Amino acid sequence: MSRRNLKFYKGPDRTAVTLLIVIAVIMGSLLIINILKGKGSDISGSPSLEFLISGEVIKDMDLGELKENLDTQKISFYDPNYKKEKRYQGFALVDVLELGFGEQWKSYNYTDVTFEALDGYTAVSSTSKLTEPGGYIVFEDLDFKDWEPVSIKQADPGPYYLVWTGKDQTAANGYPWPWELSSMNLVKFEDQYSAVFPSGVSVGSSVYKGYQIFKGRCIRCHAMNGEGGKIAPDLNAPQSIVSYRNTYMIKEFIKNPSKYRYTQMPDHPDLSEQNLDNLISYFKYMDEIRN
Numbered sequence: 001m002s003r004r005n006l007k008f009y010k011g012p013d014r015t016a017v018t019l020l021i022v023i024a025v026i027m028g029s030l031l032i033i034n035i036l037k038g039k040g041s042d043i044s045g046s047p048s049l050e051f052l053i054s055g056e057v058i059k060d061m062d063l064g065e066l067k068e069n070l071d072t073q074k075i076s077f078y079d080p081n082y083k084k085e086k087r088y089q090g091f092a093l094v095d096v097l098e099l100g101f102g103e104q105w106k107s108y109n110y111t112d113v114t115f116e117a118l119d120g121y122t123a124v125s126s127t128s129k130l131t132e133p134g135g136y137i138v139f140e141d142l143d144f145k146d147w148e149p150v151s152i153k154q155a156d157p158g159p160y161y162l163v164w165t166g167k168d169q170t171a172a173n174g175y176p177w178p179w180e181l182s183s184m185n186l187v188k189f190e191d192q193y194s195a196v197f198p199s200g201v202s203v204g205s206s207v208y209k210g211y212q213i214f215k216g217r218c219i220r221c222h223a224m225n226g227e228g229g230k231i232a233p234d235l236n237a238p239q240s241i242v243s244y245r246n247t248y249m250i251k252e253f254i255k256n257p258s259k260y261r262y263t264q265m266p267d268h269p270d271l272s273e274q275n276l277d278n279l280i281s282y283f284k285y286m287d288e289i290r291n
């Protein structure tokens with residue numbers, strides 16, 4: 001390399017090194033500031049729980065605020081999602097609902113609460129079911145630092161996980177068990193899910209009873225006309241299940257899917273022949289009123 005070239009490269013080199021040092025110092029400081037900030041927000045209990053009425057946000061509370069306003073309880077019970085005894089710290093569900101929704105919670109204008117999870121899972125439950133004792137929204141796993149991963153997906157159930165301590169308060173019996181719970185929406189079901197609701201039938205009819213079973217036990221996974229769970233196939237769109245499967249096979253499958261497939265769908269051994277016929281009536285009715 002000639003002298004001339006050396007001289008040419010020397011100048012810019014120094015400047016570049018100085019510049020790099022300055023950039024490194026700035027980046028380092030920013031990183032430290034961010035780490036400190038992150039810690040700060042963890043301490044203030046930032047994961048928040050959102051309360052909505054008919055889809056409009058009315059309140060948003062973080063863990064700190066929930067703790068200030070509610071009694072914290074320690075519970076221990078057999079958790080079917082882990083298939084073992086678990087201990088948690090949390091709040092009674094009725095207390096949370098009353099704090100979040102106030103008087104509205106008892107109003108006849110609303111029939112259900114939908115629970116939405118960060119992973120897109122939605123569960124629906126009638127308000128009458130939610131007032132039963134046994135429901136808790138837990139925020140801490142007392143057997144495991146942070147949270148013990150749950151299910152085959154090894155999901156993180158935090159920041160809020162809805163559990164039920166009663167032996168029969170299972171998901172199969174229509175009790176909502178969402179983990180990664182982020183919001184609760186108080187709704188009048190037929191307004192919020194008009195595409196699932198069998199309008200024009202009487203409350204005691206077979207179609208209506210089938211709809212109640214669908215709403216209580218199937219909608220957390222399945223949709224009707226695009227409304228409802230996203231985990232499992234829509235049972236009415238683009239075509240109704242009753243238009244491409246025979247009744248016998250649909251009933252067989254609903255009762256005992258694990259006999260036919262490795263599937264996420266739970267068996268429903270307690271559904272009677274009458275319950276299954278009601279579900280079929282509901283599917284047939286929804287097939288006819290599709291517009």
Ligand code: HEC
Nearest residue numbers: 217218221231232233241245250253254261263264265266
């Ligand atoms: C935990 C989620 C879940 C629940 C709850 C659930 N299912 Fe399913 N279901 C599935 C999935 C996923 C499939 C997709 C196919 C498979 O995995 O076998 C399915 C498939 C079906 C099928 C179609 C079978 C076929 O391929 O023709 C029917 C019918 C059905 N479910 C009805 C119901 C009814 C009725 C209920 C309520 C009583 C229900 N499911 C509850 C997850 C669920």
